Amino acid sequence: MESPRSKPRPRKPPPQNPIEAAVRSWYFSSVSSPQPRLDELVAQAPKRWTVYEPMVLLPAGSFGAPAWRRLLSSGSLGERADGLWIQILAEISKRTGGTATTLTHLAVNEGIPAALHRSAAEERDRGGENEINDGRALDDNILRNPTGLRILHGDFGPASSSSSSSSSSSSSSDATPGPDDDDLERALWVSTRQNGIFQTWAPRWTMFSRGNIKEKARLLDFHGSNRTATATLENDDAWAVDLYAGIGYFTFSYAKLGMRVMCWELNPWSVEGLRRGARGNGWSVRVVKEENELALPMRELVSGGERIIVFLEDNKHAARRIEELSSPNILHVNCGLLPTSEASWKDAWDMAVRSESDETWLHLHENVGAADIDGRAKEIEQYFLDLAHEKSSQRTAHVDHTELVKTFAPGVWHCVFDLHTTRSSSIT
Structure with missing residues (x-):
């Protein structure tokens, strides 16, 4: 007779993806109609994310699939979408070892504008038609502003700089009017460490390349x-x-x-x-x-x-x-x-x-x-x-x-x- 000790222990199921867990929890509390089906929503939800405290950044296209677009634009249910974003932040906070209030902001990174994906050879062939000043920036987005950031939840600070229409204090004719102290104070600043080096930026105004x-x-x-x-x-x-x-x-x-x-x-x-x-x-x-x-x-x-x-x-x-x-x-x-x-x-x-x-x-x-x-x-x-x-x-x-x-x-x-x-x- 085989000893009970010799029986292999059943493997623990892998932990549920926190975004999937959030979607399921929100669905059962908010969606009364069977359409769309839960499994369809889960299949079209993002599976990955990046944490830049206190922000969670989702990959391009997140919650942009047809089923999600229909659901989030449908009357009162669309108004309840903020509950989903809050639930996602709470679930990811648990996964990262923090509390449900550690991560407070959620956004989608819709990626670098298509113009920036041109190869160097293509730029040379174009003859610098979009050159700015003396050609040091070969794209219209000379400041590399994060034009693809889609904010889902949280206050990311002012959408425009208070001093954007004022003259710059710089003597250089190519200077760019900058934020005033109030803009800097009100903006969301996120951070990360890479190779033991601390870095911080305002995601509404500055790109960050993890790669x-x-x-x-x-x-x-x-x-x-x-x-x-x-x-x-x-x-x-x-x-x-x-x-x-x-x-x-x-x-x-x-x-x-x-x-x-x-x-x-x-x-x-x-x-x-x-x-x-x-x-x-x-x-x-x-x-x-x-x-x-x-x-x-x-x-x-x-x-x-x-x-x-x-x-x-x-x-x-x-x-x-x-x-x-x-x-x-x-x-x-x-x-x-x-x-x-x-x-x-x-x-x-x-x-x-x-x-x-x-x-x-x-x-x-x-x-x-x-x-x-x-x-x-x-x-x-x-x-x-x-x-x-x-x-x-x-x-x-x-x-x-x-x-x-x-x-x-x-x-x-x-x-x-x-x-x-x-x-x-x-x-x-």
Whole structure:
């Protein structure tokens, strides 16, 4: 006779998806008609989510299927939809180990506008017809505002900036009017940690790319794992330059490595996120945005010793400002704009040439078709060799590595080309 102990224990059923649990609970309490069927609603409900405390972000298309659209637009039942959103927040809060009130805001990320999915080659073929200012932004959405955010529940702050119609305090003609203190206070600020680095942003005003985590981690280990990188970070005068800073995506990686960072960003909401994020990580930060500050000599602007100095202005001023510093020790220049950062490459090269460091790395971001990556690397290398020849520069350049960060669209990769520039007595 078989011992009861030898019988295998039944496996516990997997935990129910919290969104499914919320849908079922809400359905039984709110839907009196058998149409639509519960199983149809569950099948068309989202299965995934991302938490950026205190917000839950659902993937594109969530609750947009035909059955859901009909249900949520039907009279009094549609008015009860808020109960569903609250239930979803409560269920996900339980799953994440918090209380039912931990997560308070719900939205759908309808994705990056289709125009941003064009490849770099397509942008070049278009001849820059949508270029803004000097071409540093190759899309109409120059500030990368989150135009696809669909708010379901919670107060995300004002839908427009109080000062949007007022003149900017910046002396630069390309400055963007920014939020006032009341706007900043009333806005919802969410946060996350990636690679141990705290980041925060206002989702109504600023995009966040979770997929950049791999590239951030690579930069953090750059001087440890890259055999070609001979420059050390022991000197406290080492600088990095970030020409498209955003909320500090890559700026913070350089800061964590111990470098000081000069960075440029046009979106005032992103600059505020960067400022808050820097403080949250314990780094000193100076924001240069007022007319009287922008007119100060660079020596004075960097003399305070802050880890991060961010300029709220177009990065077309960056090369000129860095030229004022004579020979700064610049180890990295990050050009992180998609679909291509090509318009800033000449300025990035000028910064490398001016650097007192024997080597400077340029990190050049582009969207490239999978079949064109090797060819694009050769084109980039030749572009910089030609620059060196034209200016009789005592530097040479080589694309040392191409990092495939993530797929951006079918057949298109977000690539980072690591251009290694070194002093050389002869340019070939």
